Amino acid sequence: MSAVWPVSRAAVRRRRMQTMVIGVVVLLSTTMIVVALGLLAASSGPFDQAYTKQSGAHLVASYDRSKVSDAQLTSAAQSAAAAAGPFGQATLDLSSTRIMGIPLSLVAVGRADPGGPVDRLNVWKGRWADKPGEIVLNRNPTDSTGRGAPTVGSTVTVAGGQRLTIVGFAYSVSGSADAWVTPAQMTSLKPTSTQMLYRFAQAATNAQVSAGQSAVTAGLPSGALVGTQSYLALRALATGEPNTFVPFLMVFGWLGLAVAVLIVANVVSGAVVAGFKHIGVLKALGFTPTQVMTVYLAMVSIPAIVGCAIGTVLGNVLAESLLTRAFENYGAGGIGVPVWVDVAAMLGVPALVALSALVPALRARSLSAAEAISAGSAPRAGRGLRAQRWLSGTRLPRAVSLGLGLPFARPARTALTLAAVVLGVTSVTLAVGLGKSLTTYQTAASRVGAVDLAMFGGVPDGGAPPPGEEAPPGAKLSDAADEALLRSTPGVSSVTASRELDMRLAGTNTDLRVSFYRGDFETLGYRILDGRWFDGPGQVVVSERFLRQRGLAVGDTVTLQAQGKSVQVRIVGKALYNSGDEVLSNWQTLALVAPTMRASLYEINLKQGTDLDAYVKAVQAGDSGLQETSGQDAGSFVAIVLATVVLLTLMLGTVAALGVFNTVVLNTRERRRDLGMLKSIGMTPSQVTLMVVTSMTALGAIGGLLGIPLGILAHRLVVPAMANGAQVAMPAFMLDVYPLSLLALLVLAGILISAAGAYIPARSAAHTTIAEVLHNE
Numbered sequence: 193m194s195a196v197w198p199v200s201r202a203a204v205r206r207r208r209m210q211t212m213v214i215g216v217v218v219l220l221s222t223t224m225i226v227v228a229l230g231l232l233a234a235s236s237g238p239f240d241q242a243y244t245k246q247s248g249a250h251l252v253a254s255y256d257r258s259k260v261s262d263a264q265l266t267s268a269a270q271s272a273a274a275a276a277g278p279f280g281q282a283t284l285d286l287s288s289t290r291i292m293g294i295p296l297s298l299v300a301v302g303r304a305d306p307g308g309p310v311d312r313l314n315v316w317k318g319r320w321a322d323k324p325g326e327i328v329l330n331r332n333p334t335d336s337t338g339r340g341a342p343t344v345g346s347t348v349t350v351a352g353g354q355r356l357t358i359v360g361f362a363y364s365v366s367g368s369a370d371a372w373v374t375p376a377q378m379t380s381l382k383p384t385s386t387q388m389l390y391r392f393a394q395a396a397t398n399a400q401v402s403a404g405q406s407a408v409t410a411g412l413p414s415g416a417l418v419g420t421q422s423y424l425a426l427r428a429l430a431t432g433e434p435n436t437f438v439p440f441l442m443v444f445g446w447l448g449l450a451v452a453v454l455i456v457a458n459v460v461s462g463a464v465v466a467g468f469k470h471i472g473v474l475k476a477l478g479f480t481p482t483q484v485m486t487v488y489l490a491m492v493s494i495p496a497i498v499g500c501a502i503g504t505v506l507g508n509v510l511a512e513s514l515l516t517r518a519f520e521n522y523g524a525g526g527i528g529v530p531v532w533v534d535v536a537a538m539l540g541v542p543a544l545v546a547l548s549a550l551v552p553a554l555r556a557r558s559l560s561a562a563e564a565i566s567a568g569s570a571p572r573a574g575r576g577l578r579a580q581r582w583l584s585g586t587r588l589p590r591a592v593s594l595g596l597g598l599p600f601a602r603p604a605r606t607a608l609t610l611a612a613v614v615l616g617v618t619s620v621t622l623a624v625g626l627g628k629s630l631t632t633y634q635t636a637a638s639r640v641g642a643v644d645l646a647m648f649g650g651v652p653d654g655g656a657p658p659p660g661e662e663a664p665p666g667a668k669l670s671d672a673a674d675e676a677l678l679r680s681t682p683g684v685s686s687v688t689a690s691r692e693l694d695m696r697l698a699g700t701n702t703d704l705r706v707s708f709y710r711g712d713f714e715t716l717g718y719r720i721l722d723g724r725w726f727d728g729p730g731q732v733v734v735s736e737r738f739l740r741q742r743g744l745a746v747g748d749t750v751t752l753q754a755q756g757k758s759v760q761v762r763i764v765g766k767a768l769y770n771s772g773d774e775v776l777s778n779w780q781t782l783a784l785v786a787p788t789m790r791a792s793l794y795e796i797n798l799k800q801g802t803d804l805d806a807y808v809k810a811v812q813a814g815d816s817g818l819q820e821t822s823g824q825d826a827g828s829f830v831a832i833v834l835a836t837v838v839l840l841t842l843m844l845g846t847v848a849a850l851g852v853f854n855t856v857v858l859n860t861r862e863r864r865r866d867l868g869m870l871k872s873i874g875m876t877p878s879q880v881t882l883m884v885v886t887s888m889t890a891l892g893a894i895g896g897l898l899g900i901p902l903g904i905l906a907h908r909l910v911v912p913a914m915a916n917g918a919q920v921a922m923p924a925f926m927l928d929v930y931p932l933s934l935l936a937l938l939v940l941a942g943i944l945i946s947a948a949g950a951y952i953p954a955r956s957a958a959h960t961t962i963a964e965v966l967h968n969e
Contacts, residue, residue: 195479196486201494211495213854214545218499219506220847222541226507229536230529239427242365247274249311249366249389251405252421254281257386260416265388271407274391276310279303280375280383284350298370300327301387302378310389311366318344318360324377327356330370332363354380367426385418398424485554489546496545504537510839589882594870598859598887606891609855613895614902616848617942620841621903621930622910624938627837628929629911633922637769642717645796645804647811648821649674668817671790675711677814678794683802686712689791691782695754695775697742705771706732706752710779715797718776721921722746723765729780733765736921737772752785759784768921793821845945852888852949860884860957867957877959884954888946896942903938904930 205211242248255265255278262278269275280302306313306320306328316333329342342348347355362372368389373381392404401422409417474484511529599606635641649671669677671689678687688711695706709716714725718733723746726733732750739745749762752775761781782789798807808820860867867880875883908927915922930938 196483196490213850213857214492215495215499217847217850217854218496218541218545219503220843220850222500222503222537223507223510224843224847225541226504226529226533226537227511229533230507230511243423243427246312246314246365247308247310247391248423249276249368250392250395250401250423251390251408252311252366252368253388253390253405253408253417254419255386255388255412255416256418257383259413260386262386264412265386268410268412269388269390269408271410272390272404273393274309275388275408276308277386277388279387280378280381281369281385281387282378282381282383284348284371284381298329300371300373300378300381301369302375302381302383303372304375306362306372310391311364311368313362313364313372315360315362318358320362321359321372321374321377324374324380325355325357326359326373326377328360328362328372329358330364330367330372331361350381365426366423367421395423398422489549492549493542493546496542500538500541503541504534507537508534592882592886594883596886596890598863598883599891602859605855605858609852609888610891610895610898612848612851613891613942613946614899616844616945617896617899617938618903618906619844619848620941621900621938622906623837623841623844624934625903625907625929626911629907629922629926632926632929633915633920636717636719636926637920639717639769642715643795644798645807646821647678647794647796647808647818649791649794649815649818669815674815674818675791675794678796678811678818681807681810681814683798683807685797685799686715688713688716688795689779690793690795691789691791692793693754693782693786693789695752695785697750697752704752704773704775706754706775706777708777708779708782710791712797713778716795719768719923721766721768721923723763726764726776726778726781729778729784730759730761731764731778731781732761733767733776734763735769735771735774736766737770737919738775739763739766740919741772754785757785766921768923770920772919794818845941849945849949852891852946853953856884856888856950856953859887860953867960880957881951881954884957885947885950888950889943892943892946893939894942895946896939899942900935900938 257280265278266275269277282300284298284300306315314333315328318328321328327348342358344358344360347357349355356373356377366389368387388408390404390408392400394400395404401424405420474487475481479487508529675687675689678684688709690707690709690713693706693708695704697704720733721736723733734744742750744750744763746763746766749760751758751760753759759781761777767776796807798804811818871877871880907929911927912922
């Protein structure tokens with residue numbers, strides 16, 4: 193066995209092209225496998241992973257400072273697995289400041305740093321507050337922003353006249369606060385409550401969280417606990433959010449895994465056939481059958497191990513980048529690939545390569561020296577001759593007819609190569625379809641571009657201020673006057689006024705955000721999927737998710753409660769949007785609950801050619817309190833999907849092209865004598881290149897014709913399943929994403945994959961001299 197290693201190493205150096213192909217394919221395949229398994233592992237529970245990574249609080253509790261001391265809270269918290277606090281907590285009235293156009297009140301907490309044993313905060317922009325007069329706002333990194341959004345360096349003014357400078361944005365996966373200041377600043381804000389954050393050893397169920405709460409509050413004064421928030425409620429909310437990206441990644445993970453397995457098997461099996469002659473020589477020199485098999489397995493395993501190692505590193509980098517972007521909405525600063533994925537790749541891929549080589553290697557092991565030496569020569573006479581004779585009788589150029597006949601000489605190898613191309617085209621077709629469906633859905637659900645301008649105009653309910661009094665922040669005119677102003681300003685096409693109100697769904701502890709519309713609400717971009725728009729009092733329109741989460745249907749009635757009043761409403765329609773806790777209604781329904789409320793937002797569409805800035809200036813000349821605010825935005829979802837589609841399509845296409853590359857290398861090496869004879873009778877290098885490339889582009893065209901229907905079928909099955917899992921509606925028109933022009937391009941994708949893989953070895957074969965061929969003979 194001492195001769196096995198030197199012979200294997202020499203074979204690796206001598207067969208540089210084969211070594212390179214195996215190494216590159218294994219590298220890309222391993223990268224795809226690591227990315228796929230990493231995404232699959234993460235998609236099983238991104239919220240839990242992010243929560244664990246940031247040590248999110250299992251329980252956020254607020255206590256009455258007048259009834260319990262910090263020392264008592266610290267002592268009682270010893271029963272928890274980990275605790276953070278006590279932190280001073282206060283509600284900041286920002287009625288004199290407008291953030292993103294809307295006056296807010298913020299729950300602020302005094303905290304010295306973003307770290308700690310519980311609820312480590314992700315400071316993703318700016319820095320942490322380190323002195324009085326500074327504040328850090330809680331904002332999700334994926335939240336869309338528009339004109340008027342707060343930035344680092346801007347200020348807010350709280351009740352009492354204190355001005356706080358925004359120095360950073362952080363995100364709490366626990367949802368523990370709206371903002372954070374230093375403990376010294378909190379003291380000057382006069383906190384009214386104390387916050388404690390807990391993690392428990394057992395917190396998988398509501399009962400376990402309740403048990404943990406009982407333990408940390410045991411012995412505290414009665415009435416000290418004023419409110420709690422369990423992380424289980426946050427998890428239920430997170431899993432109910434639009435999560436189409438996770439199944440999107442899972443589908444491509446499995447698809448990438450299948451492509452990698454097929455291509456590795458195809459490339460290595462072809463390499464075994466190319467090595468038969470070498471194995472025959474070894475047998476003639478006295479190597480035993482087992483030694484011969486070991487030499488060959490080592491010969492293909494060396495580049496496979498190197499490629500696997502590099503691919504694992506590259507896969508970790510790509511997977512972590514994708515995971516961070518995909519799941520940053522859970523507050524994750526970065527989700528890494530689990531160790532078991534790297535171990536599985538490092539052990540599984542080389543094992544896959546060895547198993548792919550084992551069957552043909554066992555065949556070589558059983559051959560005699562003479563049989564093995566002759567096994568790698570050119571195909572037997574007569575194989576594919578019938579097809580060649582038929583093609584020679586056509587009017588096609590001779591180089592083209594010869595190229596079309598080449599695949600028939602090695603039908604088994606041709607079948608494997610065609611399968612790779614079919615799977616590559618299927619992947620590209622599915623990728624393009626998924627990308628178009630998801631981006632079309634998200635754009636429609638987010639109403640991107642449906643409204644030209646949104647203006648904030650809220651004032652305290654009741655209309656304009658009394659004569660002689662200073663106008664509060666917001667519009668200076670009455671609601672009716674503001675709407676008349678907006679409609680009379682030149683260039684306007686439609687105006688819709690709206691007001692949001694938090695209402696309780698009767699019989700539950702669920703708070704809903706109800707948007708009441710007045711005016712041209714049909715122009716807001718909502719798509720009605722079932723039923724109709726409201727046209728009278730007591731009517732609402734909801735989303736698919738709202739109906740599924742509550743077991744309701746269009747036509748059912750529910751009761752909403754607010755401001756001490758209850759109103760029974762009928763669900764008259766289902767619209768296309770994501771939220772499960774948002775309800776759409778009209779002004780007549782608002783009048784049943786709060787008849788004196790005025791609109792807080794006006795959404796305006798302008799006539800084509802109208803200057804937006806000029807319109808805003810004209811409106812503000814009539815009412816300076818009307819302020820432009822950010823409109824609808826699809827956020828980062830569309831960009832992430834498109835980037836992922838491009839990346840995965842390029843990876844799948846590259847691996848498929850390498851499969852074609854390997855096949856052409858084997859074919860041209862086997863037919864060196866034939867190529868030399870063709871060149872000797874006058875065939876030019878360009879004609880040789882055309883012949884070889886034609887042999888593969890024909891497979892590409894067939895692969896495109898076979899792969900496109902499979903890709904469309906997969907798209908038709910996968911997209912509704914993804915929509916169903918995400919509890920969203922996917923209308924039929926969003927599945928029709930394959931126009932004839934796109935189908936033609938997808939056929940060209942198969943041809944391009946094959947031509948790209950065949951061109952380099954075809955050029956190499958075309959420039960082989962006749963003398964070199966004769967010398968090899």
